[in-house]
Amino acid sequence: MLLAHRYWFVALVGLLIVALTACGGGNAAPTATPTQAAAAPTRTPRPTRPPEPTATPRPSPTVASTQSGQLALVDIGPLATYRHASGVFRIDVPNNWTLQDNSSPDELLLIWTDPTGNGAILVNIFEDSRSFTDSQLVDLLNTFLEDRFGNQPDFLYEDPRPQNDGSQLVVWSYTATAGNNIKATMLGNSFVEQRGNKISILTTLVPDEQFDTLRSQTDKIINTYAIDSSAALGGGTTIGGGNTSGGGLAPVEIGQLRTYSHPSGVFSLDLPVNWTLTDNSRPGELILVWTDPSNNAAIIVDVLEDRTQYSNDQLVDKLVTFLKNSFGNQPDFFYEDPLPQNDGSILIVWGYTSTASNNIQASMLGNSFIEQRGNKVAVLTTLVPEDQFDTLIDKTNEIINTYRINPDARVP
Numbered sequence: 001m002l003l004a005h006r007y008w009f010v011a012l013v014g015l016l017i018v019a020l021t022a023c024g025g026g027n028a029a030p031t032a033t034p035t036q037a038a039a040a041p042t043r044t045p046r047p048t049r050p051p052e053p054t055a056t057p058r059p060s061p062t063v064a065s066t067q068s069g070q071l072a073l074v075d076i077g078p079l080a081t082y083r084h085a086s087g088v089f090r091i092d093v094p095n096n097w098t099l100q101d102n103s104s105p106d107e108l109l110l111i112w113t114d115p116t117g118n119g120a121i122l123v124n125i126f127e128d129s130r131s132f133t134d135s136q137l138v139d140l141l142n143t144f145l146e147d148r149f150g151n152q153p154d155f156l157y158e159d160p161r162p163q164n165d166g167s168q169l170v171v172w173s174y175t176a177t178a179g180n181n182i183k184a185t186m187l188g189n190s191f192v193e194q195r196g197n198k199i200s201i202l203t204t205l206v207p208d209e210q211f212d213t214l215r216s217q218t219d220k221i222i223n224t225y226a227i228d229s230s231a232a233l234g235g236g237t238t239i240g241g242g243n244t245s246g247g248g249l250a251p252v253e254i255g256q257l258r259t260y261s262h263p264s265g266v267f268s269l270d271l272p273v274n275w276t277l278t279d280n281s282r283p284g285e286l287i288l289v290w291t292d293p294s295n296n297a298a299i300i301v302d303v304l305e306d307r308t309q310y311s312n313d314q315l316v317d318k319l320v321t322f323l324k325n326s327f328g329n330q331p332d333f334f335y336e337d338p339l340p341q342n343d344g345s346i347l348i349v350w351g352y353t354s355t356a357s358n359n360i361q362a363s364m365l366g367n368s369f370i371e372q373r374g375n376k377v378a379v380l381t382t383l384v385p386e387d388q389f390d391t392l393i394d395k396t397n398e399i400i401n402t403y404r405i406n407p408d409a410r411v412p
Contacts, residue, residue: 073118170192251388252292
């Protein structure tokens with residue numbers, strides 16, 4: 001568990017983002033794209049440009065309040081289960097705490113803070129295909145703590161403590177100073193673990209002087225934390241790795257279409273009523289993923305506000321860079337030359353080879369349309385198995401051609 005003061009919490013959050021990205025975040029996954037496979041090109045009318053990942057915001061909390069010359073008591077309200085939209089993890093958190101989501105396409109970083117600003121819970125998850133030993137995980141965490149907090153007053157950390165669930169706990173602390181020059185020892189409890197290809201750090205932050213009072217409540221929170229190693233970080237389970245039939249992927253199921261209008265008014269799109277929506281949006285960027293019942297196809301909408309006016313070549317460069325960074329390390333990855341569309345958008349066909357859970361390999365075909373409408377940069381993507389593309393093209397074209405962006409609406 002981790003205890004921290006609001007003042008140092010500003011530094012902690014910013015550094016965690018940098019540290020864990022450097023330590024293993026590695027390959028950037030697309031802003032919402034589940035894993036796909038490669039195949040031949042496909043023509044589809046209707047675009048939207050892929051926004052670059054937004055810069056990770058740094059939280060800037062206010063100075064913690066004090067009472068009678070001491071830090072205010074951390075306020076832990078009734079617990080409510082939080083389930084991340086991707087399905088990667090869940091945890092019970094106080095219903096009166098505020099969530100700040102600083103996640104990036106290839107890393108989850110979520111911070112909850114209590115009303116006084118003197119307590120926090122932090123979840124940080126990234127993917128790494130390598131298998132780490134317990135000592136390597138501890139080394140990763142200790143190096144992170146030393147590099148980022150070693151220059152703080154009275155900084156120290158203890159020997160790792162193996163936990164019953166297989167995680168490793170490192171307790172650490174240093175002295176923080178509140179705005180009224182009150183000094184307080186902040187206690188950090190960081191649990192590091194690997195589940196499949198997921199590296200996770202769960203941290204609780206509270207003032208040392210309050211630790212014994214809060215321990216039963218923080219322990220209760222920590223023990224609700226659960227990771228789903230089969231879920232994809234970018235949102236939902238891997239596309240193309242879903243149901244199988246007769247030695248191949250099960251047929252994609254496209255039901256009756258119904259118009260979906262985003263509550264912000266930024267876009268609308270006709271979608272199959274039997275597809276499931278996962279909303280991975282964050283402030284300033286909409287990231288929505290719909291998957292079919294077989295989990296072998298997806299439609300992804302990503303809209304970002306950007307006032308810079310880009311040329312077509314610049315939009316293509318952004319999309320190509322995005323695809324390479326996101327999928328370049330996948331088996332048989334490829335992308336084709338851009339294809340300008342009649343509506344002004346630009347299409348890039350791309351793909352790679354996906355492996356289903358029963359080791360069936362399938363070529364997945366991605367069609368990504370990039371466009372700029374006013375201050376909106378958007379990307380619309382369809383993902384289907386290549387061997388089903390011709391069968392599905394009429395329906396996917398029908399869906400794509402209903403896509404509308406409202407440049408006057410604001411991305412929340």
